[in-house]
Amino acid sequence: xxxxxxxxxxxxxxxxxxxxxxxxxxxxxxxxxxxxxxxxxxxxxxxxxxxxxxxxxxxxxxxxxxxxxxxxxxxxxxxxxxxxxxxxxxxxxxxxxxxxxxxxxxxxxxxxxxxxxxxxxxxxxxxxxxxxxxxxxxxxxxxxxxxxxxxxxxxxxxxxxxxxxxxxxxxxxxxxxxxxxxxxxxxxxxxxxxxxxxxxxxxxxxxxxxxxxxxxxxxxxxxxxxxxxxxxxxxxxxxxxxxxxxxxxxxxxxxxxxxxxxxxxxxxxxxxxxxxxxxxxxxxxxxxxxxxxxxxxxxxxxxxxxxxxxxxxxxxxxxxx
Amino acid sequence: xxxxxxxxxxxxxxxxxxxxxxxxxxxxxxxxxxxxxxxxxxxxxxxxxxxxxxxxxxxxxxxxxxxxxxxxxxxxxxxxxxxxxxxxxxxxxxxxxxxxxxxxxxxxxxxxxxxxxxxxxxxxxxxxxxxxxxxxxxxxxxxxxxxxxxxxxxxxxxxxxxxxxxxxxxxxxxxxxxxxxxxxxxxxxxxxxxxxxxxxxxxxxxxxxxxxxxxxxxxxxxxxxxxxxxxxxxxxxxxxxxxxxxxxxxxxxxxxxxxxxxxxxxxxxxxxxxxxxxxxxxxxxxxxxxxxxxxxxxxxxxxxxxxxxxxxxxxxxxxxxxxxxxxxxxxxxxxxxxxxxxxxxxxxxxxxxxxxxxxxxxxxxxxxxxxxxxxxxxxxxxxxxxxxxxxxxxxxxxxxxxxxxxxxxxxxxxxxxxxxxxxxxxx
Numbered sequence: 001x002x003x004x005x006x007x008x009x010x011x012x013x014x015x016x017x018x019x020x021x022x023x024x025x026x027x028x029x030x031x032x033x034x035x036x037x038x039x040x041x042x043x044x045x046x047x048x049x050x051x052x053x054x055x056x057x058x059x060x061x062x063x064x065x066x067x068x069x070x071x072x073x074x075x076x077x078x079x080x081x082x083x084x085x086x087x088x089x090x091x092x093x094x095x096x097x098x099x100x101x102x103x104x105x106x107x108x109x110x111x112x113x114x115x116x117x118x119x120x121x122x123x124x125x126x127x128x129x130x131x132x133x134x135x136x137x138x139x140x141x142x143x144x145x146x147x148x149x150x151x152x153x154x155x156x157x158x159x160x161x162x163x164x165x166x167x168x169x170x171x172x173x174x175x176x177x178x179x180x181x182x183x184x185x186x187x188x189x190x191x192x193x194x195x196x197x198x199x200x201x202x203x204x205x206x207x208x209x210x211x212x213x214x215x216x217x218x219x220x221x222x223x224x225x226x227x228x229x230x231x232x233x234x235x236x237x238x239x240x241x242x243x244x245x246x247x248x249x250x251x252x253x254x255x256x257x258x259x260x261x262x263x264x265x266x267x268x269x270x271x272x273x274x275x276x277x278x279x280x281x282x283x284x285x286x287x288x289x290x291x292x293x294x295x296x297x298x299x300x301x302x303x304x305x306x307x308x309x310x311x312x313x314x315x316x317x318x319x320x321x
Numbered sequence: 322x323x324x325x326x327x328x329x330x331x332x333x334x335x336x337x338x339x340x341x342x343x344x345x346x347x348x349x350x351x352x353x354x355x356x357x358x359x360x361x362x363x364x365x366x367x368x369x370x371x372x373x374x375x376x377x378x379x380x381x382x383x384x385x386x387x388x389x390x391x392x393x394x395x396x397x398x399x400x401x402x403x404x405x406x407x408x409x410x411x412x413x414x415x416x417x418x419x420x421x422x423x424x425x426x427x428x429x430x431x432x433x434x435x436x437x438x439x440x441x442x443x444x445x446x447x448x449x450x451x452x453x454x455x456x457x458x459x460x461x462x463x464x465x466x467x468x469x470x471x472x473x474x475x476x477x478x479x480x481x482x483x484x485x486x487x488x489x490x491x492x493x494x495x496x497x498x499x500x501x502x503x504x505x506x507x508x509x510x511x512x513x514x515x516x517x518x519x520x521x522x523x524x525x526x527x528x529x530x531x532x533x534x535x536x537x538x539x540x541x542x543x544x545x546x547x548x549x550x551x552x553x554x555x556x557x558x559x560x561x562x563x564x565x566x567x568x569x570x571x572x573x574x575x576x577x578x579x580x581x582x583x584x585x586x587x588x589x590x591x592x593x594x595x596x597x598x599x600x601x602x603x604x605x606x607x608x609x610x611x612x613x614x615x616x617x618x619x620x621x622x623x624x625x626x627x628x629x630x631x632x633x634x635x636x637x638x639x640x641x642x643x644x645x646x647x648x649x650x651x652x653x654x655x656x657x658x659x660x661x662x663x664x665x666x667x668x669x670x671x672x673x674x675x676x677x678x679x680x681x682x683x684x685x686x687x688x689x690x691x692x693x694x695x696x697x698x699x700x701x702x703x704x705x706x707x708x709x710x711x712x713x714x715x716x717x718x719x720x721x722x723x724x725x726x727x728x729x730x731x732x733x734x735x736x737x738x739x740x741x742x743x744x745x746x747x748x
Contacts, residue, residue, distance in 0.1 A: 026603050026604075026605050026606060028323075028324055028403060030605075030606065031324070031605055033607075034566060034605055034606050034607040035607075037607040038551070038565075038566045038607050041551040041552045041564055041565075041607075042551060042661070044552065045551060045552055045620055045661070068595060069594070069595040069596075069607075070552075070564075070607075071552075071554070072554075072595055073554065073556050073557060074554055074555055156394045156396075157395075157396050159379075160376075160377075160379025160380075160393070161379055161380065163377070163379060163393045163394050163395065164379060164380060164391045164392065164393050164394075166421075179380050179382075179390065179391060180382065180390055180391075182391055182418070183727065183728045184417040184418070184420060184421050184644055184719070184728045184731060185421050185728070186420060186421055186424035186717065186719060186731045187424045187425065187713060187714065187717045188425075188566070188714065189658050189717065189718065189719045191658050191719055191721055191726075191728050193721065193726035194726060195725075195726065206394070207394070207396070207405060209396045293352070294352060294353045295352055295353055295354050296352040296354055296355055299352060299354030299355070299358075310379075310380070310381045313379070313380055313381060314381075
């Protein structure tokens with residue numbers, strides 16, 4: 001059977017030249033990887049219609065890589081879905097389409113713009129952040145495709161509400177998370193049964209930190225969108241964040257656009273995701289930068305978390321990722 | 322670098338979240354923006370100085386009430402090792418969440434209010450942690466500043482913990498006098514308790530054996546290799562491999578195995594991951610295996626070493642932590658999830674409840690919410706089980722309500738082992 005794991009969608013899984021670990025010891029990244037693979041297989045086996053959520057960011061890039069580890073030489077037992085706010089970085093869309101094509105998997109794109117055009121959600125205007133609006137599009141897509149499990153790349157170290165969330169997180173028929181009524185989740189017994197209309201969110205990267213993600217990207221040689229590495233970009237400083245000047249972000253009164261050397265720590269809606277000043281052009285340099293950082297990932301880059309003390313919890317209660 | 326997973330447990334208001342917040346702050350694990358956010362939230366809620374409990378109490382309802390509702394997971398690293406911390410709720414209503422946090426821990430950090438001694442809920446948490454196989458306790462005799470660092474208060478906590486630990490088979494206990502509020506003996510030693518010569522909390526956490534959960538499930542005798550089948554991988558050109566995570570002991574190419582519950586024998590012909598083939602798969606690794614014989618193997622089956630296979634039975638005795646809102650009675654029908662198999666289960670008998678204060682089993686007819694007790698279960702299909710003391714994976718299960726799919730119990734195969742303990746020496 002050794003010849004069976006052949007080159008799959010451009011990823012060399014050659015049995016003779018692969019990493020081919022023969023060691024009997026298991027390090028920290030091996031355990032995280034193994035556990036994530038275990039979770040994906042459980043979710044795929046226990047749910048009727050799972051889907052993997054893919055934004056093109058680093059966490060979902062790791063998720064796709066882990067899905068290949070879990071299910072090759074077979075195809076993925078789920079499609080890949082992107083919730084598209086319409087406020088994208090070109091580099092990320094290009095990366096998304098290429099990665100999914102390389103893997104030979106099916107991509108579903110659910111567009112916030114379609115939800116606006118259909119009158120499902122009010123039009124906030126062309127330049128407003130659509131981060132929160134994604135929730136309506138996501139819930140509509142879940143219901144249209146009858147998905148009962150959404151595998152996402154959220155990590156517990158990102159936010160104090162996420163720190164509280166189970167690996168399998170239950171959502172009611174309205175897509176809501178109720179933090180006071182989470183299911184007990186003991187050992188590795190992930191129990192994912194839901195009733196019709198309800199669904200699960202599954203987070204295989206729950207125990208990974210930002211640093212773990214980068215160390216794993218380094219070890220596995222996972223390709224990421226170029227905006228994660230230092231590049232020259234025209235930005236405007238707003239509320240202490242560097243926003244890329246684009247068709248949706250123009251300098252306002254008193255603001256000036258300047259060209260800076262920056263990179264992104266997270267990838268989201270372009271109108272609310274900030275860049276950080278950085279000279280890191282390699283994964284190793286990014287790892288050094290992340291290890292020394294005194295500001296959290298979302299604190300540095302996400303305007304959407306600054307609305308209130310419990311912004312993430314409030315969004316999750318509405319059905320957000 | 323190794324990894325220690327620990328759970329902070331104990332009664333409500335004894336200072337767990339404050340202690341974890343302080344530990345993270347003093348070891349510089351908090352980002353500047355997180356510290357600013359905690360300070361702002363403390364000011365907004367008028368709780369005076371920076372309330373470090375807000376580091377982990379991140380939910381709106383938690384901050385309103387000043388309590389912990391659900392487990393918060395935090396990730397920390399010192400030059401010595403990495404930590405995954407589960408800050409568990411103390412309130413009796415949220416015992417299920419405490420059990421969730423403790424089920425994957427190598428060590429329990431038991432926080433006790435030294436002005437009050439061990440409360441019932443401290444005892445309940447200690448019992449659950451010990452039954453879950455957590456056999457190392459670091460005990461913080463906390464709020465020592467409120468009793469003027471009186472040695473008598475510390476000694477009382479030590480004696481009570483000692484009896485409980487010996488009765489429940491906890492191998493190692495370290496009792497440390499602390500003030501979470503002021504940080505004494507957390508990261509830095511202190512002059513406050515001139516009579517205390519032991520380690521700080523951080524020193525104790527850094528020197529405790531790590532990886533018990535990940536490496537050797539159940540730190541007791543251990544078993545030979547087991548592989549619960551999660552998923553069947555079909556290979557182009559024919560052939561199937563069986564995917565799952567290795568537990569019990571390492572699985573080697575050429576091992577003689579049995580496929581349970583049916584019991585057909587075969588040999589492991591190859592072990593592989595996406596990255597290549599392995600001669601030996603250590604415990605905790607997700608792999609897929611090919612067998613030499615063409616057998617019917619599907620999800621829910623267990624591939625086990627033929628040398629030391631688990632018991633196969635439709636009837637077994639177990640210890641359960643009951644989390645249902647209704648009571649559990651003999652005759653009740655539920656679903657059981659054991660490894661990767663889900664099957665209907667009937668409760669034949671409820672035998673006894675563990676009295677967490679007196680630490681003995683009391684005969685009862687029913688188990689109420691948050692009770693720990695012993696039952697006999699019958700399953701619709703046979704299960705391949707090991708006693709929980711030997712294997713945390715093949716010895717554990719959850720019970721699920723058939724209609725709501727709510728998880729209502731955590732179960733461990735076998736009865737609790739309670740050691741006879743003589744009265745503690747006086748003084």
